[in-house]
Amino acid sequence: MVLGPGGVLHEIDDDGPGRSGTWTCHYYATQAGEGGGQLGVYGPPIAPVEGQVVGLMCWDESQQLVHSAVFVFDPADPVPGIDDPAQAAGLAEQRLPLSLPRVETSPPVGTGQLVGVPTWLWVGGAWRPLQASATLDAVTATVIATPTSVTWEASDGQRTTCPGPGTAYVPSRPVSVQHSSCTLLFEDAGTITITATITYAVAWTSNTGATGGLPDVTRAAAVTTVVHSAQAVIH
Numbered sequence: 001m002v003l004g005p006g007g008v009l010h011e012i013d014d015d016g017p018g019r020s021g022t023w024t025c026h027y028y029a030t031q032a033g034e035g036g037g038q039l040g041v042y043g044p045p046i047a048p049v050e051g052q053v054v055g056l057m058c059w060d061e062s063q064q065l066v067h068s069a070v071f072v073f074d075p076a077d078p079v080p081g082i083d084d085p086a087q088a089a090g091l092a093e094q095r096l097p098l099s100l101p102r103v104e105t106s107p108p109v110g111t112g113q114l115v116g117v118p119t120w121l122w123v124g125g126a127w128r129p130l131q132a133s134a135t136l137d138a139v140t141a142t143v144i145a146t147p148t149s150v151t152w153e154a155s156d157g158q159r160t161t162c163p164g165p166g167t168a169y170v171p172s173r174p175v176s177v178q179h180s181s182c183t184l185l186f187e188d189a190g191t192i193t194i195t196a197t198i199t200y201a202v203a204w205t206s207n208t209g210a211t212g213g214l215p216d217v218t219r220a221a222a223v224t225t226v227v228h229s230a231q232a233v234i235h
Helices: 085-094
Strands: 002-004 007-010 024-030 041-046 053-059 065-072 102-106 119-124 130-136 139-154 159-162 190-206 211-228
Touching (some): 002 041, 085 211, 119 190
Antiparallel strands (some): 024 041, 024 053, 102 119, 130 139, 139 159, 139 190
16 A cells, blocks of 8 residues: 555555565655655655655565655556566575585585695585576566576685585595585684685566576575694604
């Protein structure tokens, strides 16, 4: 529903599968010259008149901003763009099943790392595109998030970015036949936090033929391990 200074101005009855809860919207006056451009509003909510350039902003039940637009107010179409493909894509993005990375290392975190010995890094689980869809009335958009890289950061200041999930170390295979370019080398003993951040490239398609891209999204997880000094053995 759209609320104004005196109460409800417009109420939209839409039980389509893309509607999640109730949206609360307000009209606002816009900065001079911004009609049709980037949203720039000021002041309290207003009750617009026909032909007035207004900003419309809508929030869902969790108080997240889910829609914003600037347009010339037309009583015959008081909330234009609600069922725009890009809006459906924004809802679909919220449904992406992006879980936190499963941080894996060799030597394993529980056994600790060694000074001067490269620590192998990789993220466990499937490395594949993930998708979700949302429908607003007759408009359906599908968003696909494709993992592109993992950035590894250690609390001692080290940082490296790997173009994939990294290579898992297999204890049953000879060391000589295994290799990883995704490693960190610790020079000092102590407690270290290692953070893995997966970056996803996000794009969308729709049943209207419209397509587009969204900003990259990330998911991060961290583990804490202990770096030990290697002990020399003297015979």
